[in-house]
Amino acid sequence: MFMPVGTQATVKTLTPGELTSAGAQIILGNTYHLYLRPGADLIARFGGLHGFMRWDRAILTDSGGFQVFSLSHLRDISEEGVTFRSHLDGSPHVFTPESVVRTQAQLGSDIAMVLDECIPYPADEDQVVLSIDRTTRWAERARNAHDRRDQLLFGIVQGGMFPHLREESARQITALDFPGYGIGGLSVGEPKEVFYRMLAVSADALPWDKPRYVMGVGAPEDLFEAVSVGVDMFDCVLQTRLGRNGSLFTRSGRINIRNARFRVQEGPIDPWCDCDTCRTFSVAYLHHLFRAEELLAYRLASLHNVRWTLKLVEEMRGAIKAGTFAEDRRAFLDNYRPADEGARDEQRRRWLAAQGRS
C-alpha cells in the first residue's frame, strides 16, 4: 500500500474527501512537524490527528527521527536521545525513544514508528555498527514505553550500505517482536543499484508474516522493485511535490506540463488514469493553469499523481493475487521511462547540506 504524505496534518493541496475518493487507505503524518506546530497537545485536544484533520481512515506517524537529522539544526546525539533546534524558530527540543512514543500516542495514529538513529551517507562500517546497536537499544526503550493498545508500534531496520549489518540489524530488531517493520536509511543519496540491493537484503531478513515498510520511497520503478522483493508499504512526498512542480506521472514516464508542446493538447494527462483531473480537464487547460501560476493547478496535479500511484499499487495487488506480477512489472517498465536522477540528487544535496549544518 502507498501512503500519501500529510506532513503538517494535510496532504498538500488535497482534502480528506479527495484522498478517500482517490483510494487512499492510509496516510502518513510527520511527528517532527506536528510536534513543533501546532503541537501534539493541541492535536490531542481535537481528537488526535484523525479528528484534527478530519481523516477517518488509517494514519501512520513516523518517529520524527529522519526530520531531526535532516531538517533541524542538530545539536547533540547521545544515548539518551537527540537534542535539536527547531527549523521554524530555533527553539531547543529533545526527542528520546520514550518521548516520541508519547507524542505519537497523543497524535493517535494507528501505526507509530520507533526512534532510530539516522546516519550520514556515506558512513563507514564502524559508525554503522555503533548506530545499529543504538537503534536496537532505542527500539527496546520505545517498545517498553508504548502502552496505547489501539496503536501498533513498528521497529526499524538500519545498517547503512552493508548487507551483513542490514541482516544483523534485522536480527536484533525482529528479536524485539514488533507487529511490523520499517526499512530505514535508504534512498538517502546512494546509487540506485545499491539502494535496490540493500532493500532486498533488508526485506529478506524480515519475517514474511509481518508488514514491511520502506520509508520515503515512491517512484514507480522503485515501487515495482520493492514489491518484487516483498515490501508491503511505502510513503513518499514525490507525488505531491512533483505535482506542485508540474511534473505528472503517465504510463510512459513523467511529463512536464509546462512544456510548450502541451499548449493545445486535448484529452487527459494519461488515458489510463481515472482521477478527477484526468476525467475532467484537458492537458491544455492544466498547461494554462501552470503557466498562469494558478493555485488550482497544484491541487489538480497533486490529485492526479496521488491517484495515479494508488491505482498503480492497486494493480500490483491484483497482479500478485492473479500470479501475474512479474509480467505486469515487465510490461510496465518496458513502457515507462524513469525520470533522470534529478530528484534523487536533490535529496542527496539536502541530506548532505543538513549533515553539514549539524
Next chain:
Amino acid sequence: MFMPVGTQATVKTLTPGELTSAGAQIILGNTYHLYLRPGADLIARFGGLHGFMRWDRAILTDSGGFQVFSLSHLRDISEEGVTFRSHLDGSPHVFTPESVVRTQAQLGSDIAMVLDECIPYPADEDQVVLSIDRTTRWAERARNAHDRRDQLLFGIVQGGMFPHLREESARQITALDFPGYGIGGLSVGEPKEVFYRMLAVSADALPWDKPRYVMGVGAPEDLFEAVSVGVDMFDCVLQTRLGRNGSLFTRSGRINIRNARFRVQEGPIDPWCDCDTCRTFSVAYLHHLFRAEELLAYRLASLHNVRWTLKLVEEMRGAIKAGTFAEDRRAFLDNYRPADEGARDEQRRRWLAAQGRS
C-alpha cells in the same frame, strides 16, 4: 446574483464542481487576461470558456476595458480604441469596441460587456462629459458588431461622480436598448457615501425590467445597499482574494484566521454557513493551515467566502420575495461590523498607481 470571479479561466483555488455545490449560477471571466493568456483562439478551439474550464453554468465576460486602464501599460486612447502593452510581456495590443465583441464571441460567454472608457478618479466635469459621449459611441459600435445570437451584450453607464452625468449617460445608453446594463466607474477610490449616491442615481436611471449590474462590488454591506436601490448583479474578487489572505466572512464581520485567539477554537468559522469548510473543519485547523502556509488553507477559505456570499444573496432573494428585505437588511447590519476601508484604500492606490503609469 453574485458572480465569483474567474479571471484566468479559474475561480482561484476552486473547481467547477465546488462552485456548483456552492450554488454559483454564473461566474465572471476577464477578457483582458484571457485574451493575453492563453488567447481567445485557443479557448475557442476548446469549445469556448465553458469547454476550456469545464463550467457548464453561465459566464459573463467583461470587456477588458477596466483592466486595460488599471493593469496594463496604457499607451493611447483614441476614438478608435485603446492601445496598450501587456502587463505580462510588454507586447503591444489594441482593443476597440468591435475587437472586444469579437474576442468575447470567441470566449463564448453568455453575457458580454461593451468596451467603455474608464476615467481616473477624481475627474472633472468636462472630462466626464467627453467620456460618457465616447462611451456611448463605443457602445453603439459594439452593438453593431455583435452578432452572436446565443450571447447577450450589456451596455455600461458611466458618469463619474456627477449625478446629472450619470443620468445623462443612462439616457444615452438605454436609448441603444441593451438587454441589461452595467454600472461602471464606481468603487474606484471614492468615499463610500459618494459611491452609494452614484449607485442609487445610476440604478434609478435604468429600466426596471432589465438586469442592472454593478461591477466590482462584493462587500456584504455594499451588496445590501446595492440591492436596496435595485441592483441585480454583482461580481467581486474580494471573496477569493480575502480568502487567500486568511480573512473570512462571518455574520458579525470579517475575521483574520491567523489571529492567535483562533489557535484552539473548536467549531466552524460561522455556524450560519453551510459550506464544506464550515461543515467539516474547525477554526483551529484552518488557523493551523494558514500559519503553516499550507495550500489547502487558501482553497478552504476561498470556498467559505464564496459560499457565504452566495448564501447571503440567496437570503436576499428570499427576503425580497417575502417582502422582508428592509428588516433583514437592518438585522444583518446591526450584527455585522464592516471591515475598515483598508481594502478600498488598496484599490484606490492601485488605481492611482496605474493612472500614473499611463
